[in-house]
Amino acid sequence: MSDMRKVSDNAPVNAGQKSGLLGQIKQRLTGRTRGFAREENGTMLIFGLVIFLMTLIATGMAIDFMRHENMRTRLQATLDRAVLAAADLDQTNDPEDVVEDYFAKSGLTNYDLTIDVQQGLNFRTVTANASSTVDSMFLNMVGIESIDAPAGGAAEERINNVEISLVLDISGSMDDNDKIENMQSAAEEFVDTLITPDTEDLVSISMIPYTGQTNAGEKLFSALNVDQVHDYSYCIEFEASDFTSVPLSFSKQYEQAQHYEYSSKYYGSAYNYKIQNPWCSDKGSEEIKAFQNNNNSLKSVIASYEPRTATGIHYAMKWAAALLDPNMRPVVSSMIADGDVDASFSGRPANYDDEETVKVIVLMTDGMNVNQYRIKNWAYNSTSEYAHWAKYTLWYYLYNYVYSNSRGDYYFRKHNSGTADNRLAAICEASRTAGIVIFSIGFEINNNPYAKGVMSNCATSDSHFYAVEGVEISDAFGAIARTINQLRLIQ
Numbered sequence: 001m002s003d004m005r006k007v008s009d010n011a012p013v014n015a016g017q018k019s020g021l022l023g024q025i026k027q028r029l030t031g032r033t034r035g036f037a038r039e040e041n042g043t044m045l046i047f048g049l050v051i052f053l054m055t056l057i058a059t060g061m062a063i064d065f066m067r068h069e070n071m072r073t074r075l076q077a078t079l080d081r082a083v084l085a086a087a088d089l090d091q092t093n094d095p096e097d098v099v100e101d102y103f104a105k106s107g108l109t110n111y112d113l114t115i116d117v118q119q120g121l122n123f124r125t126v127t128a129n130a131s132s133t134v135d136s137m138f139l140n141m142v143g144i145e146s147i148d149a150p151a152g153g154a155a156e157e158r159i160n161n162v163e164i165s166l167v168l169d170i171s172g173s174m175d176d177n178d179k180i181e182n183m184q185s186a187a188e189e190f191v192d193t194l195i196t197p198d199t200e201d202l203v204s205i206s207m208i209p210y211t212g213q214t215n216a217g218e219k220l221f222s223a224l225n226v227d228q229v230h231d232y233s234y235c236i237e238f239e240a241s242d243f244t245s246v247p248l249s250f251s252k253q254y255e256q257a258q259h260y261e262y263s264s265k266y267y268g269s270a271y272n273y274k275i276q277n278p279w280c281s282d283k284g285s286e287e288i289k290a291f292q293n294n295n296n297s298l299k300s301v302i303a304s305y306e307p308r309t310a311t312g313i314h315y316a317m318k319w320a321a322a323l324l325d326p327n328m329r330p331v332v333s334s335m336i337a338d339g340d341v342d343a344s345f346s347g348r349p350a351n352y353d354d355e356e357t358v359k360v361i362v363l364m365t366d367g368m369n370v371n372q373y374r375i376k377n378w379a380y381n382s383t384s385e386y387a388h389w390a391k392y393t394l395w396y397y398l399y400n401y402v403y404s405n406s407r408g409d410y411y412f413r414k415h416n417s418g419t420a421d422n423r424l425a426a427i428c429e430a431s432r433t434a435g436i437v438i439f440s441i442g443f444e445i446n447n448n449p450y451a452k453g454v455m456s457n458c459a460t461s462d463s464h465f466y467a468v469e470g471v472e473i474s475d476a477f478g479a480i481a482r483t484i485n486q487l488r489l490i491q
Helices: 015-038 041-087 095-104 179-194 218-223 240-244 295-303 313-322 326-337 383-389 394-401 404-409 417-434 449-458 472-484
Strands: 111-119 123-135 146-158 161-169 203-210 254-256 289-292 357-365 372-375 411-415 437-443 465-468 487-489
Touching: 041 095, 041 123, 041 146, 095 111, 095 123, 161 179, 161 313, 179 203, 179 295, 179 472, 203 295, 203 313, 218 326, 240 313, 240 417, 289 295, 289 326, 313 357, 313 417, 357 449, 357 472, 417 437, 417 449, 437 449, 437 472, 449 465, 465 472
Parallel strands: 161 203, 161 357, 357 437, 437 465
Antiparallel strands: 111 123, 123 146, 146 487, 203 289, 372 411
16 A cells, blocks of 8 residues: 555645745746736737727817807808898998897807898998807816807998099991990999989089080080081090000190091982981980989980991090099089089099099990091192081092092091000000009900900909900899999908
8 A cells, every 4th residue: 555645625724835835826926927927918908998998088079179160060150141231321220130030040040149230321341259158078188178269350341532534436337236226224223323312413424425426515525625617426535645644734736627428328318418326426315424323314315326437445435544543633623513413422533542442444345446547638728628628528429529549538547456556555564553443345246356465454353354245234234333343251
């Protein structure tokens, strides 16, 4: 039998055995502790939990900031629309009520709104500030319970003193395709848009119709130093140097334009020999009407226009610019004294640097400049000859009374259409440099790239040029009128 003894579970353990067991436990615990210390899985788990929590907080903060920005954007958009509508001088509601109504219908809640309105005879300024508190969903974890979303802005509509030269083509080609009727309707709407009971003392319009020449009318004509030889009409011949600057000279002596009709499509008929469409119109309604502010009078003049003869845009543009130059002030003062101009326009034309005055030319044409012809001096230098050519058309007389090989002795080409275009470009540039805003309208010239280029180059910018067809001319005049009296955000 073996000497080894079996120790039962319930048997008492002596001191030696206890010591051995403790050693074994200690050895096992030491080994496991060293293994745990070498284990990295636990460390990465803790690090991952920290990163997750940080990402969760950052995402939450982004959501809160996004909610804040969304509210701020909605507030700002609503406020911008509200102050624009409230500042509109055409609306008669209380400006504060208009702003509050916009916010009430916007779906926004829990906002604070303050409104300030300043207005006078020719302006209205509406300033508003709004704010809303956005409660935090996640930022409260870092102690931010809410964020304020602010919005602010102002709008102003101000009708400054406005001096307008409205230049309208009434040449013979305007008789086609209802162009004269469409132009008249558009121009009348333009006048009504700009001159209202509230603005009649602020907005002046000088009407400048033109054909082959531009009739200044006796008052304007007489204010200048002109070598007058007849009183059939009152057009002035401008030379090349006159188009390089805006003002007219009161010391220079100008030449009076001849009163005659170059041609007639019926020049061979004995029944159509009388002058009907002189290059310089002799109709009182087709003279320049300077610094006017009466709607009915202006519209009556526009309605009376009739298409006739040729196209000399550069002459009309010279007058349009000169009437906006401050050196015309003595002439306007004289016309006020005579009762031809409203006394409210005393002191006009204003200086170019007057911050309260806008100077504008609206130039409209349906075609191009033409060659300019004149009767030679030997055949136009006496009272009887002035009377003769004021009665008979040039080509009727030449066709019926002058041999064909001698007809060229009676007339000459003063300058061609290209020269006229260059002079137009020169006065347009001088006007822009002086600070005059130029809008140009090309009426049914889309098939003529050259004409479009001439008119576009005259305008202050590409956006100031309109190429329109038919009734679209009303849209062009309407857009220009709204731009002149524009509503704008000022903050």
